[in-house]
Amino acid sequence: MDVSIQVFVKELAPLADYLNVPVVALVVAALLALGLFGHVLIDRLVTQLQRSAQRSDLRWDNVLADALIRPSKWAIWLLVVYLSLGLFEGTDQFRTLARQVADTALILILAWIAQRALKGAEAELLSEHRGKRQSDDRATIRATLRLVRISLGIVVALMVLQSLGVSVSGLLAFGGIGGIAVGFAARDLLANFLGGLSIYLDRPFTVGDWIRSPDREIEGTVEDIGWRMTRIRTFDQRPLYIPNSVFSSVAVENPSRMNNRRIYETVGIRYEDVAAMGKVVAAVKAMLESHEAIDLNRTLMVNFVTCGPSSLDFFIYAFTKTTDWATFHNIKQDVLFRVLAIIADHGAEVAFPTRTLLLQSEAELQAQSAGVSLT
Template sequence: MDQESGFTTDLLQALRQSLSDTFSVLGPGDVDFTALLAKIASQLIVSAILITIFLAGYLLIRWLMQVTLRRFRLTETVLHPLLIGLRYAFFLLTALAIMAQLGVKTELLGAVAKAALIALMFYLAWAVVTRILITLLQRYNLDPSIEQLLRNVVSVLIVAFGIVTVLAQFGFDILSVVAGLGIVGLAVGFAAQSTLSNFIAGITILIERPFRIGDWVRIHDQEGKVMKIALRTTWLRTRDNIFTMIPNDSVASSDIINFSAEGPTRVRIPVGIAYKESIKAAREVILPILEAHPDVLKAPDMMPGVSASELADSSVELRVLYWITPDKMDIQPRISAQLLEQIKEALDAAGIEIPFPHLQLFIDDAKGLKPVMEPLYERTPPAPRNG
């Protein structure tokens, strides 16, 4: 038993000596672990008491705010910013008290307090400016993408100025910081010219709005529905359910055809009939088919129609016209195919000929071909007779 006690004492003494040697490297002189542990424990206890006092004050003030809110029947929008400010003050006072307990210098405590108040002022400015900006954008009914872009730009500017102002409270040279940021910005700009070009083009598209999300467009021979307008690319979904991302720089410099900007779209289907057939009879056969289709509009100024468009070499070309809504643009080829099939069957049923290219050769008194044709007739055996 005595041997075990002696071994434990030697082990603890060796561990203490090792820790003493380690701390002696960091600071001069021997370390009194008893006094050090007592000081750390006292600081932790005092810090816990301070946190408890501030937390109790925070909860009490919050309860009083909620009681006042219910008594005067105020909305939650009034209480929310007050609670944020109260919570911020609680964390600030707690941090300052703990830092003072740990022996932080008064100058640093003052700088921290000033920086915290400045940060609170910039936060309030951000909240107010953002609220005013959202109200103005909603009043003018601008695109949600523009709203998000402006909010991000305002947030970045306010945060940048706030960080610079806070750093100034701790003695940083603001001019050097700004110059460094400028040099970094130039380097990034040269390294990402394509990205910046697409970014600027994206802003131009969002401001000019040649198309919106949900429109059916054709860009660079790519036709599809606009699914997303990002700051760098524009996303299209084709009829084959294939997503295409086109760089905004390319979109801004190309011809854009928007099929949905002005509402319903008119579609043409060419149909040919023989010269001997009546255009009126063909129209009476085709119109009921157009009017019966559920996806074809029948508005007063957008009724389907059939008219002659050209007298071609071997047929009378008819132009079959019908209107569809913008949300039907992705199935427009299917609608045209259905109508064309029904028109073909209806014209066949009505006995109206649909001509096709063919060639007839007439030979009158072609005596020059007699030396060539007679040997062929002589070589051809006569057809056998029945019976």
């Protein structure tokens, strides 16, 4: 019998004799009562810790409190089970197995606390109160914490196997030999894993980004980046699942990381309004330079560019301050309305495709076919 449980038996033996009950039953009851008391006490303490953390200006104590609140309640019952194992004598094999299970449970509880802490840390680092982060910063945070989780999972798995009596060194040696055969059998899976790893390291995009590939029919918003495939939600709300190995061989655009959006339009006026072209171009450029939504630190051009088949064309080249797609189109609409108003204010009109037909009389056609001029 363990020393820790011998203390319980020695202290409770007189009470068991007085109540005329087996001392083992009384010890088990005492352990259960101790577990219940510890459960309530830990619940109160952690709840109080959580309230104190919410009142403080620090945010990381909230992460710690949230990570401890649930696993700590299970830890006290694990302690009760561990102490009660000392009551069983003569069943060494059972006790050994039970102790292995208890040690494994302790490892899993500690891993549970660590995983909850990592999850809370990710939520804290990406929370809105820390300000808006660039998508590559979000990708770095997610990638780093996911790699930490994977490393933690591997370490915990090895510790669990070691606690269950499995030879980890032999397992690792076998894994080195079997890895060759597995590598040939799972080439695509390995390629996708390495592709996912390159996404996390290079950070071409992250969850929430709008991406597109000019090489493939890929366009939409990234919903999840897994180790085997990436899920994209297309603009017609269909899920698109892409193996990660594809991204190592195609070009990917990330419009979500644009600094500006471009307005690039060509407008044509009639040939009879040629006298107004210079004034219209100057007025449109002045309007863009005074527009509150146009970024003057970027290229801004308004120039008469070509004599078209049925119009005199000038082009508008400018960048908006916003990158939001809906806001950009509202700004572009406002700019085009102002351009049309400027054209109308200068007495000009927007040209539309026209064709001039020269009609000849029947006599002119007969004379032309006979080679005789009527003039």
